[in-house]
Amino acid sequence: MMNNSFAQPMWSNGPSPGQFYNFMGGNAPTQLPRELTTAGPFGTKHSTAAITTGSSVVGIKFDGGVLVAADTLVSYGSLARYQDIQRVFKINNNILLGGSGDFADIQSIKRNIDQKMIEDQCYNDGVIMKPGELASWLTRVLYNRRSRMNPLYIDVVVGGVDETGKPFLGNVDMRGRAYNDYVVATGFGRHLALPLVRERKPKDRDFTFEEATNLIRESMKVLYYRDTRSIPQYTVGICTAADCSIKGPFKVEENWTFAETVKGY
Amino acid sequence: MSTIGTGYDLSASQFSPDGRVFQIDYASKAVEKSGTVIGIRGKDCVVLAVEEIVVDKLYEVDAARRIFTIEKNIGMAIAGLMADGNFVADIARQEAANFRQQFERTIPLKHLCDRVAGYIHAYTLYSAVRPFGLSVIFASWDETDGPQLYKIEPSGTSFGYYACASGKAKQQAKTEMEKYKFADMSTDELVQSGGKIIYQVNDEVNNKDFRFEMGIVGRETNGVHFINHASWSQLAIEAGKAAKTADGDNEI
Numbered sequence: 055m056m057n058n059s060f061a062q063p064m065w066s067n068g069p070s071p072g073q074f075y076n077f078m079g080g081n082a083p084t085q086l087p088r089e090l091t092t093a094g095p096f097g098t099k100h101s102t103a104a105i106t107t108g109s110s111v112v113g114i115k116f117d118g119g120v121l122v123a124a125d126t127l128v129s130y131g132s133l134a135r136y137q138d139i140q141r142v143f144k145i146n147n148n149i150l151l152g153g154s155g156d157f158a159d160i161q162s163i164k165r166n167i168d169q170k171m172i173e174d175q176c177y178n179d180g181v182i183m184k185p186g187e188l189a190s191w192l193t194r195v196l197y198n199r200r201s202r203m204n205p206l207y208i209d210v211v212v213g214g215v216d217e218t219g220k221p222f223l224g225n226v227d228m229r230g231r232a233y234n235d236y237v238v239a240t241g242f243g244r245h246l247a248l249p250l251v252r253e254r255k256p257k258d259r260d261f262t263f264e265e266a267t268n269l270i271r272e273s274m275k276v277l278y279y280r281d282t283r284s285i286p287q288y289t290v291g292i293c294t295a296a297d298c299s300i301k302g303p304f305k306v307e308e309n310w311t312f313a314e315t316v317k318g319y
Numbered sequence: 320m321s322t323i324g325t326g327y328d329l330s331a332s333q334f335s336p337d338g339r340v341f342q343i344d345y346a347s348k349a350v351e352k353s354g355t356v357i358g359i360r361g362k363d364c365v366v367l368a369v370e371e372i373v374v375d376k377l378y379e380v381d382a383a384r385r386i387f388t389i390e391k392n393i394g395m396a397i398a399g400l401m402a403d404g405n406f407v408a409d410i411a412r413q414e415a416a417n418f419r420q421q422f423e424r425t426i427p428l429k430h431l432c433d434r435v436a437g438y439i440h441a442y443t444l445y446s447a448v449r450p451f452g453l454s455v456i457f458a459s460w461d462e463t464d465g466p467q468l469y470k471i472e473p474s475g476t477s478f479g480y481y482a483c484a485s486g487k488a489k490q491q492a493k494t495e496m497e498k499y500k501f502a503d504m505s506t507d508e509l510v511q512s513g514g515k516i517i518y519q520v521n522d523e524v525n526n527k528d529f530r531f532e533m534g535i536v537g538r539e540t541n542g543v544h545f546i547n548h549a550s551w552s553q554l555a556i557e558a559g560k561a562a563k564t565a566d567g568d569n570e571i
Contacts, residue, residue, distance in 0.1 A: 165420070165423070168419075169416055169419065169420070172390060172391055172415075172416070172419075173412075175388055175391060175543075175544075176387070176388045176389070176412055178384075178387075178388055178546050
């Protein structure tokens with residue numbers, strides 16, 4: 055008889071005498087996900103803090119598109135460790151992603167998303183992911199991770215346009231909370247840039263591209279002045295129906311002449 | 320094949336006394352029945368072109384596509400069994416994704432080709448499996464390696480090519496291709512040549528009804544593989560139809 059390594063020994067996986075055969079597959083015990091099992095006698099500890107971090111991301115919606123900006127700093131604690139790292143990414147022709155929080159987690163999720171884009175291309179059905187869909191997917195991933203007590207320490211801004219050219223701008227945080235608005239920000243930007251932008255919002259209309267650009271410039275300046283985890287260099291992603299790209303790096307227009315008058319620190 | 324039925328063709332795990340593995344020969348027969356597929360390599364571009372024979376008018380227009388995208392810049396075309404092709408495309412995609420996950424860059428085509436060829440070869444070694452009835456052509460372009468073209472046979476052998484063909488009119492296409500100087504060709508010229516060859520080798524008597532399919536990747540596509548890209552496909556089809564009518568005139 056022919057011999058080959060694919061052939062199973064006769065009656066392997068068969069029932070022991072007196073038992074019934076399991077037709078639905080092997081008798082392998084189902085393994086819990088690794089996050090839910092204890093690794094050793096003292097249990098498992100998941101990460102409880104971000105190590106290398108990116109600070110604020112600011113996104114502003116305007117008529118016909120979105121802008122997403124972040125400085126190019128990745129800190130190691132309070133040390134300005136990596137000063138030329140882009141934190142705004144182009145995902146595809148419709149989506150921009152700005153990442154803050156633990157940069158390793160950002161890189162990890164970015165790899166995942168990039169692979170999804172390649173899958174999109176492989177399907178070759180002309181359907182490509184829209185920003186709203188990516189934001190929704192991120193909520194599911196991040197919420198799952200927090201439910202397993204093993205969150206990704208990230209806070210992301212998702213922006214872009216859909217197939218009709220309608221802009222989308224949203225924020226998803228490390229626990230899967232999400233919201234959309236005409237302006238979103240993470241980190242210090244939420245305290246400093248959000249009110250600054252909201253103050254200038256005309257009630258009856260969207261921002262124009264020019265207004266949005268000026269507000270980004272202003273926000274990045276304020277953030278540089280007031281956020282210690284920032285540097286005066288940033289990149290801006292722009293996404294409209296016609297174009298989706300990352301611009302920059304730009305420099306903050308610093309002016310420290312007023313510093314002479316500042317006393318009491 | 321006079322030895323058919325002598326018992327050595329029932330398993331892929333046994334040689335015949337004259338040194339053949341008949342299951343592989345039969346797999347090649349499945350490839351020869353398929354519509355012609357060619358791959359050609361230009362200066363800064365690679366083109367895959369397929370003569371998709373319409374066997375049933377009731378199929379949707381995009382049914383049974385034989386060109387696949389494996390990675391951003393990698394295209395794959397098959398001649399042979401459609402179902403085997405879908406499966407191997409999936410294997411190739413997994414291989415590419417796995418490489419990307421480990422090394423954070425696109426898999427070099429030579430590497431991918433070796434991996435897939437190894438996989439296909441494994442299916443020629445055991446009695447419990449049958450070989451793939453497939454000839455697989457891979458095409459890619461990137462800045463460092465330029466245009467690349469590889470073909471894998473049902474036996475699992477693979478080679479790099481300047482131009483290659485499989486399927487019904489393989490011989491005819493090869494003779495035709497030898498007349499060209501693909502290596503110096505611009506993208507437009509290459510696309511037109513692809514169209515010409517497929518239209519020329521099409522058997523007007525038996526398979527008049529066919530669909531032209533094309534995959535293209537090169538510098539001018541920004542290193543992205545496109546299947547049936549509107550403007551380039553049109554260019555190829557026009558060139559093909561023009562060549563066909565010119566040929567017809569000569570014959571009369």
